[in-house]
Amino acid sequence: MIDFIKQPWPWYFSGIMIVLVMLILLFFGKSFGFSSNLRTICSIAGAGKKVTFFDFKWKDQLWNLMFLIGSVIGGFIATNYLSSPAPVKLSAATVADLNQLGIKFDGKLNPGSLFSLEALKDIKTLAILLIGGLLVGFGSRYAGGCTSGHAISGLSNLQLPSLVAVIGFFIGGLIMTFLIMPLIF
Amino acid sequence: MKFIKYILAGTLFGITMTKSEAVSWYRIQEMFRFQSFHMYGIIGTAVVLGVIAVSLIKKFKAKDISGNSITFHDKAKTYVKYILGGTIFGLGWALTGACPGPMFVNLGSGYAGMAIVILGALLGTYLYGIIKNKLPH
Numbered sequence: 001m002i003d004f005i006k007q008p009w010p011w012y013f014s015g016i017m018i019v020l021v022m023l024i025l026l027f028f029g030k031s032f033g034f035s036s037n038l039r040t041i042c043s044i045a046g047a048g049k050k051v052t053f054f055d056f057k058w059k060d061q062l063w064n065l066m067f068l069i070g071s072v073i074g075g076f077i078a079t080n081y082l083s084s085p086a087p088v089k090l091s092a093a094t095v096a097d098l099n100q101l102g103i104k105f106d107g108k109l110n111p112g113s114l115f116s117l118e119a120l121k122d123i124k125t126l127a128i129l130l131i132g133g134l135l136v137g138f139g140s141r142y143a144g145g146c147t148s149g150h151a152i153s154g155l156s157n158l159q160l161p162s163l164v165a166v167i168g169f170f171i172g173g174l175i176m177t178f179l180i181m182p183l184i185f
Numbered sequence: 186m187k188f189i190k191y192i193l194a195g196t197l198f199g200i201t202m203t204k205s206e207a208v209s210w211y212r213i214q215e216m217f218r219f220q221s222f223h224m225y226g227i228i229g230t231a232v233v234l235g236v237i238a239v240s241l242i243k244k245f246k247a248k249d250i251s252g253n254s255i256t257f258h259d260k261a262k263t264y265v266k267y268i269l270g271g272t273i274f275g276l277g278w279a280l281t282g283a284c285p286g287p288m289f290v291n292l293g294s295g296y297a298g299m300a301i302v303i304l305g306a307l308l309g310t311y312l313y314g315i316i317k318n319k320l321p322h
Contacts (some may be wrong), residue, residue, distance in 0.1 A: 005204070011223050014205030015230020021198045022231075028190060029249040030256075034286040038310040053314035066188040067195035068289055074199015075208070075293030087192060088206055094215040109209040110282065110291060116300030125255040128280060129298050130276025131226055133305020134312070135277025140285060141313040142320065143270025144260065147284040147298075150271075154260060159257070161260035161267050166273020169278060176279035 006031035006084050022152055030063055033149030037061070037068045065086065079109075101185040135172075143168065199290045208281025208290050217279050266322040277309075 009017070022032040028133040039054065048055035085106025095105045103111055112119065119125045140146040144164045145154065151169070154162025202208045205227055216224035241295040242255050243245070262265075266313050278284055281302045283291060288306060315318075 006279065008206055009201075010205040011205070011226030012230050014201060014207065014227045016197040016234060016293075017197070017205070018199075018227070018231040019234040021201060022196060022235060024194050024197070026242065026255050027249055028194070029251055029253060030191075031272070034284075035310075036238060038285060038306055039276060039314070041307060042311050042314065047311055047314065050203065050258065051311070051314045053317055054311075058290055062192045063188065066191035066200065069193020069212070069224055070192040070197075070287060070291035071199035071202070072195075073192070073290045074196040074201075075203050075290035076295075077196065078200040078203035079294035081225050082200065083242020088209060090211050091215055091220040093220040095220055097218060098211070098214060105211065107205070109206060109211070109294065110296050111210060112299075114210065115296040117268075117297040119298055120301065125298070126301060129301040130274075130280035130305040132277045133302035133307075134309035135273050135305075136281060136284060136288075136302070137277075137306030137311075138253075138313045139270050139277060139309070139311025140289045140306075141270070141274070143267050144229075146274065146286070147278075148286055150267075152235060155232045156239045157257045157259075158236065158239075158258045161262060163229070164264050164267040168268045168273075169213025169270075169275040172277075173217045173279040174270040174275075175272075177214065180276070185239040 003034055005082050008084070008086075008089070017154060019156075022148075022156065025067075027064075031149075032153045034064075034068070034071075035137075035146040035149060037064050037143060038137055040065055101181060103185065139172070198286065201291060202287055203294060206285070208287035208294070213279065213282040232305045263322055266320070269321070 025032045040058045043054040043056065043058040088109060090105055098105060103113060106112055114125060145165065150165040151164040206212045207224065207227055212224055221236045227300050239257065247255050275292055285306060288303050
């Protein structure tokens with residue numbers, strides 16, 4: 001059992017587990033959507049005094065913030081106690097493409113050259129992370145949800161607007177990957 | 186105490202996202218380059234099972250933990266915000282390899298840079314709140 005958990009999970013098992021998380025939240029009377037936490041955090045920080053969008057009953061969203069805290073704990077547990085040292089089985093084509101961009105595949109989940117503490121000394125890396133985050137935050141609120149709210153919860157409920165949002169996710173992702181990233185890396 | 190169950194659900198989510206490698210910047214690049222089935226398999230499995238589960242919940246009028254019927258809210262039927270917001274989101278998703286959930290999961294995994302991504306996401310959310318009324322929806 002523990003050996004199975006320590007392996008990287010196959011895609012079908014991962015998909016099952018994500019649906020399980022969605023169903024657990026539905027059973028608790030809530031809905032699965034992560035990005036609303038960003039709005040809640042802005043409200044807790046006092047943004048509601050200046051901007052009406054953040055002036056809402058954020059206490060009703062505390063459960064989701066607890067879910068967020070749990071997700072940080074989950075990442076910590078999985079990485080420190082449930083991982084095998086084997087490198088991510090990334091496709092050779094991706095490794096080659098990223099190499100061309102100057103990003104060496106280090107076998108980990110995320111490149112140390114972008115996300116390690118050391119990498120933050122580079123002002124360009126810092127700008128990439130900050131602007132990338134800004135686009136995600138702005139876009140998810142504009143679209144009214146992120147991958148969990150639209151691609152999982154929304155599509156599961158056959159919502160056409162969610163399908164449109166997911167198509168948007170891919171338009172943006174393809175523009176960034178093929179048009180913009182070659183220019184900035 | 187009533188919050189513990191949400192922390193545990195979040196923990197399961199964090200473990201799932203890490204073990205599935207859906208939190209991986211590399212895997213997101215691989216997905217947008219169409220060089221592996223992995224991410225499509227994860228999302229595809231989740232959506233197919235999700236559709237079945239939601240239709241069963243509706244059909245059998247399943248109840249939640251407090252005995253209330255589980256309800257689903259329809260998304261607003263205006264499409265400009267979904268396509269524009271979605272595209273902006275996608276730009277950031279490909280660049281940082283992280284949507285909002287994985288940002289926090291990766292922070293727990295020890296990637297310090299994710300704190301900057303989270304800061305950016307909060308700024309982006311705040312910016313949206315400020316200019317919301319001037320945007321087409």
